[in-house]
Amino acid sequence: MFEILTTDQMYEADRRTIDGGIAGDVLMENAGRAVYEEIVRHWSPRSVSVLCGPGNNGGDGFVIARLLREAGWSVRLGLMGDVAAPKGDAADHAARWEGASERLSPALVVGADLVVDCIFGAGLARDITDDIAVLVTTINSSTASVVSVDVPSGVDGNTGMIRGCAIKADLTVTFCRAKPGHYLLPGRLMCGELAIRDIGISDQIISEIRPNCWRNDPVLWRAGIHWPGLDGHKYHRGHLLAFGGAAMTGATRLVARAARRSGVGLLTVVSDPSVLPIYGADSPGVMTAPIGQIETLLNDCRHNAFVIGPGYGVGDDTRSLVLKLLHQCRSTVLDADALTSFADDPSTLCFAVQGPTVLTPHEGEFGRLFPDIEGDKLTRARAAAKRSGATVLIKGADTVIAAPDGRAAISAIEAPWLATAGSGDVLAGIICGLMAQGMEMFDAACMGVWLHGRCGADIGPGLIAEDIPDHLPVILRELWLASRKKA
Ligand SMILES: NC(=O)C1=CN([C@@H]2O[C@H](COP(=O)(O)OP(=O)(O)OC[C@H]3O[C@@H](n4cnc5c(N)ncnc54)[C@H](OP(=O)(O)O)[C@@H]3O)[C@@H](O)[C@H]2O)[C@@H](O)CC1
Ligand SMILES: Nc1ncnc2c1ncn2[C@@H]1O[C@H](COP(=O)(O)OP(=O)(O)O)[C@@H](O)[C@H]1O
Numbered sequence: 001m002f003e004i005l006t007t008d009q010m011y012e013a014d015r016r017t018i019d020g021g022i023a024g025d026v027l028m029e030n031a032g033r034a035v036y037e038e039i040v041r042h043w044s045p046r047s048v049s050v051l052c053g054p055g056n057n058g059g060d061g062f063v064i065a066r067l068l069r070e071a072g073w074s075v076r077l078g079l080m081g082d083v084a085a086p087k088g089d090a091a092d093h094a095a096r097w098e099g100a101s102e103r104l105s106p107a108l109v110v111g112a113d114l115v116v117d118c119i120f121g122a123g124l125a126r127d128i129t130d131d132i133a134v135l136v137t138t139i140n141s142s143t144a145s146v147v148s149v150d151v152p153s154g155v156d157g158n159t160g161m162i163r164g165c166a167i168k169a170d171l172t173v174t175f176c177r178a179k180p181g182h183y184l185l186p187g188r189l190m191c192g193e194l195a196i197r198d199i200g201i202s203d204q205i206i207s208e209i210r211p212n213c214w215r216n217d218p219v220l221w222r223a224g225i226h227w228p229g230l231d232g233h234k235y236h237r238g239h240l241l242a243f244g245g246a247a248m249t250g251a252t253r254l255v256a257r258a259a260r261r262s263g264v265g266l267l268t269v270v271s272d273p274s275v276l277p278i279y280g281a282d283s284p285g286v287m288t289a290p291i292g293q294i295e296t297l298l299n300d301c302r303h304n305a306f307v308i309g310p311g312y313g314v315g316d317d318t319r320s321l322v323l324k325l326l327h328q329c330r331s332t333v334l335d336a337d338a339l340t341s342f343a344d345d346p347s348t349l350c351f352a353v354q355g356p357t358v359l360t361p362h363e364g365e366f367g368r369l370f371p372d373i374e375g376d377k378l379t380r381a382r383a384a385a386k387r388s389g390a391t392v393l394i395k396g397a398d399t400v401i402a403a404p405d406g407r408a409a410i411s412a413i414e415a416p417w418l419a420t421a422g423s424g425d426v427l428a429g430i431i432c433g434l435m436a437q438g439m440e441m442f443d444a445a446c447m448g449v450w451l452h453g454r455c456g457a458d459i460g461p462g463l464i465a466e467d468i469p470d471h472l473p474v475i476l477r478e479l480w481l482a483s484r485k486k487a
């Protein structure tokens, strides 16, 4: 259930299911019944208006209206266009509706306690305009509860973008699998609670259409975790070099603590000698080395992972050091200043990426490195990953992680408490720590985002970045115990 399907993949899954012998009108009946079941689970009988658009989303509406009416609810049904308009499966279900139909208008919202939005689903093809926009505004400013079918009308299922305007739902019921627009902003804000309901499309069919986007969940990457073996020693868990800036030392101190809490065997902060005592005094388990020893450090292959950027400073020195590090082809995480230092020359950075590399920009940093890449976050992360050869993670409430081969994951954990200075530094440290332990770059980025999100959600109000590393053992233990149960 963690796959995320584009609307085209969803149409393909429908088509293959229909070819396999389940008729389209049965799928529509199943879809309508799933929404009906969610409605009666959430609300007691009340006056409801079901608003039907001209396509199959409207077809689902006829099923929902019929089932609610049969259950004794007071139902009004509004239809866009004339009564003879529905085609195909929607027409079949329209014919089974024995109640009255009204023309779709704001009058249907007056006196309704519940509005069922079946105006547009996967087939939204252009911006909402004029009379439908007035209806959307009326619904959004009414006190009625709102259930959206498949997607809130006006939200683009593939991108999460709002096409003109969109309905704000309390509950969205989608079918088979979620679509990107359920998790990407701003679509996610319009969905309310999300229910993903089976309508009879088999897992076999979903695997045949080879989805390459998932909701970020341990199912994706838990097999790639390197738990320490009974006979292991610290060098089996990696030796990470964290490059510390001379002015903002707090950033790399956060990086270091997070990396160590993620399980890395050894960690050395490498910095200007003038600030080494600050890094050394921060935590007794941290080792330090002056930047002047860089060649010696790099000659030691046991130093298998590098993280650079947080608090490091923007400029030529940073750029040269990043290129030197990338030349080693070892696991590397580039964040913050390590990215911004290439704002004038991003192609040099992309060209230099050869080994396992994760770029962790927030939207501002992404825009500096890839100003020509446009579109929704999923599309942009994928394009940047393909161009650079790195795993690219665009941070935010809807963090997207994309691999150069097109695989992508979207974070769905709600943890707005993470929006605080230093929290991104912690994320960079976690990801690099996981890579140092041998985890593949895309898996490490996904797992890092998940651990970070779970810490944020658990700690909640009052969170400061310093809290996150020290909460990691709680979440890691959960994963570890689950892995032992499986074995
Ligand atoms: N077997 C299945 O496939 C199943 C499908 N299911 C359901 O079907 C839904 C997809 O159905 P769908 O493809 O008919 O698309 P839908 O969203 O109803 O809209 C299409 C219509 O809207 C129109 N239109 C578009 N944008 C517009 C605008 N801005 N302003 C005005 N008009 C606009 C467009 O017009 P056109 O662009 O063609 O001129 C067309 O007439 C899916 O979300 C799910 O709920 C379930 O029953 C499970 C089984
Ligand atoms: N609304 C939000 N919900 C969840 N996570 C968020 C939200 N806003 C920001 N974050 C997360 O907080 C972190 C902030 O990182 P960043 O912008 O690099 O800050 P800093 O550089 O101060 O560490 C990122 O991991 C980002 O995904």
Ligand SMILES: [K+]
Pocket (backbone or CB within 6 Å): 057, 117, 118, 119, 120, 121, 148, 149, 150, 151, 152, 153
């Ligand atoms: K809808």
